[in-house]
Amino acid sequence: MYDINLTSVYYIYRLDEKLMFNLILFGPPGSGKGTQSDKLVEQYGLIHLSTGNLLREEISNKTPLGLEAKKFMDKGQLVPDEVVIGMIDSSLEQHKKARGFLFDGFPRTVAQAKALDKLLELKKTSIASVLALEVNDEELIKRLLNRGKTSGRSDDTNENVIRKRLTVYNNETTPVADHYKKSKKFLAVNGEGSIEEIFSRLSEAIDKKLK
Numbered sequence: 211m212y213d214i215n216l217t218s219v220y221y222i223y224r225l226d227e228k229l230m231f232n233l234i235l236f237g238p239p240g241s242g243k244g245t246q247s248d249k250l251v252e253q254y255g256l257i258h259l260s261t262g263n264l265l266r267e268e269i270s271n272k273t274p275l276g277l278e279a280k281k282f283m284d285k286g287q288l289v290p291d292e293v294v295i296g297m298i299d300s301s302l303e304q305h306k307k308a309r310g311f312l313f314d315g316f317p318r319t320v321a322q323a324k325a326l327d328k329l330l331e332l333k334k335t336s337i338a339s340v341l342a343l344e345v346n347d348e349e350l351i352k353r354l355l356n357r358g359k360t361s362g363r364s365d366d367t368n369e370n371v372i373r374k375r376l377t378v379y380n381n382e383t384t385p386v387a388d389h390y391k392k393s394k395k396f397l398a399v400n401g402e403g404s405i406e407e408i409f410s411r412l413s414e415a416i417d418k419k420l421k
């Protein structure tokens with residue numbers, strides 16, 4: 211009655227691992243992660259997890275978490291790790307049947323990257339690839355100030371806050387790249403050009419990985 215066939219258990223496990231496909235879209239503020247994520251999730255049937263969007267949703271719902279997070283976001287600082295890790299944990303739980311996830315704006319610190327590794331390990335899966343959009347600083351500032359004119363995002367209207375976000379990115383987020391370079395999962399992609407050109411570069415890289 212308890213005669214479980216270990217070989218088949220192993221193959222079911224492998225199949226699950228193979229079926230799930232998780233990506234990180236990495237890059238500085240204004241590098242186009244949000245725009246490209248919308249196209250990528252549609253193309254590959256992934257669940258889009260953007261910590262920025264999740265936090266802004268908490269803010270517009272005036273939750274205690276949102277009100278606390280807003281203080282950091284308005285200054286261009288990162289929201290504390292435990293807050294965003296908790297949000298990601300519950301989002302993963304909400305989508306148990308997902309084909310895979312596209313993480314956008316997360317992980318932003320090495321502590322977040324290590325926590326994500328652990329959460330995915332519990333689900334018997336991992337990150338397949340980290341695609342990093344590269345855009346020069348002047349172009350980033352131009353794009354963010356432009357977005358600020360229409361997005362209603364207060365963190366995009368003040369050039370000092372934008373510069374602070376870029377400094378935080380250089381100091382706290384670029385070490386995340388090294389974390390994934392160690393496991394050879396990191397791939398830089400030119401993030402300058404038209405939306406379609408950049409999307410082609412990203413999907414080409416993903417298709418290679420899927421083969």
Ligand code: ADP
Nearest residue numbers: 239240261262282283287288289294315316318
């Ligand atoms: P951008 O990439 O343009 O900065 P996001 O929407 O990704 O925009 O993030 C907006 C702000 O939300 C960040 O400046 C930061 O304060 C906060 N935030 C988003 N994701 C994280 C994260 N993973 N860790 C800490 N703070 C975050």
